[in-house]
Every structure is written in C-alpha cells, then in structure tokens.
Amino acid sequence: MHLKENEAFIYVCGKTQILYLISKQKTTTYHISTAKNGFGEQKDSFKTPRGWHYIRFIIGRGNPCNTGYIRRRVTLKKSEISSRILWLQGLTPKQNKYGHQDSLRRYIYIHGTPNTFLKRPISKGCINMRNQDIAALTQQIPQYCKVLIQEC
Template sequence: MIIISLSEQMLYHRRKTGVWYAYPVSTAAKGAGNLSGSFKTPLGRHRIAKKIGDGLPLLTAFRSREPFCIYDPENDDPDRDWILTRILWLTGCETGKNRRGKVDTHRRFIYIHGTHEEDKIGTPASHGCIRMKNKDMLDLFENSAVGEAVLING
C-alpha cells in the first residue's frame, strides 16, 4: 500500500514485509483537485495501473510514456516538465471522484515519476503528478506492483 500526504509532501510505502518506507515528494503547485485540466493532484483511492521503464538507466527521459533519451542537465529545456527514470501510472477507484468523466486520473496521465527538479522535492511544484527523487523512484518501482493500492490525502 502507498499513502501520499499532500500536506506533508511525503509518500509512505508499506512493503510486503510489513515495513513502512518514507520518501519526500513534490505534488501539484496548484494543490489538490480531481478535474481534468486543473493541473492539481487528485485525491482519493487509486491503484497502480501500469509500471513503465523497467530495466532502463537512471535518468531515462520519457515522452508519451516512451523512452527517448537520457536526461542531461547541460541540455535542460526549462519549459519541459521532464518525466524521468520510471513511471507508475495511476488509475482512480472511485467513480465520479477520480474515475470516469472529467475526473479520470488515468486519462489525466497522473503518474508517480522521477524528476529533474530534485531540489523542489518537499514542496508542491508539479503539474499534478507525484514527483520523486530518481533514486527513490527506482526503489519504489522495484518494490511496488501493478494493482497496488495508492491513497492520496490532502
């Protein structure tokens, strides 16, 4: 089980062993919200729908969920919201809240992913996704499963 606290900017992961791991994250700069186009982090019960990037190098950059290069800070595009290292693509479990219609988390392409802005981890700065430090993202990816529950709280 994964619990994400927007107020704490933390992600808690309970592994199969029963041990909890804590990671700092960065959620939406605009706060919590479930509407499509809001650039907010959706609340409620979710699950991991798909894991993307297994076996790829650290700092692999994704475009439309496909790897296209290795991120190089020397060639950074300041207007790009880089999605790096791994992707956990979320889907909502609550019809009318985060599933279907204008509130569908999956169709909003809400991910847990690595970022090029690791210095902003711990403060809200994303466009709706949950950003993690890249090495933390590797650890979470390796120890999570498709179908695993994800609860996002305010």
C-alpha cells in the first residue's frame, strides 16, 4: 500500500495479538486482545470480524483516559469499555458490510479497557487495548482511518 505523507492505516494481527499503526514515517505497535471465540463475521457470534474496515466514529476524544462507557455514553459505573471507542464500519459487502455480518450493526469497536491482561484473545468480538494506548492511538489517526483485521 502506498501512503501519502499524512496517511496512516491500522493492521490487526490476531495470531500475534498486535495492532500496528502504519504511516509513511513509522510503524507503532500495541498489544491487544481479539475475541475469545476467534474470528468470524456472523451476528451474535462474539467473534472478531476480518477484512477491511474504516473508523466510522471516534468516541471519547478529549475525555479523561479512564472514562467508562455504556452504549457509547459516558458512565460513572464500572465498565469494560473505557477511554476511547473507534467504531468500525466494514468495507466488503457479504463479508463485513450489510446483513447479519455488518460490523457497524454488530457494534464492533477498537476500544480501551481497564483490563491490563492483554496479548491473548479474551474479548467478546471487539479489539481491546490498554486505556493509555488507545488514547495515544486516537491522537495519531484521522477520522476515517482504514483498518485491516486478519488472523495472520
């Protein structure tokens, strides 16, 4: 992929449980957790969807790093979703866009978590990151940044 000066994209490798932020200037890596149930696109499977996506919405930019969310709204209750939410939209019809496999309708996110035991598949379908890591990532990406998720 040829990148312009200010472009970047995210690559998620399920085998290594690493998220790569790739730009023309450098590559930054972050430890993550994908789904405990593995990879798949079907609704209610609790699996991480594969393929090309883009970040449709960025939620929480500017909020404190440990802010918790329930249904994408700030909460004072303890929450598994915290810091930032990058809500993904699939780009491939019949794989991760439209119908029962639509990533946006499945509420698939890259999001922060207070859980620091990452590096192994433990999520319910989303891609989990440490709160400070997703806060840093969010500062480095554009709104509609592309994301490629693969099992590797």
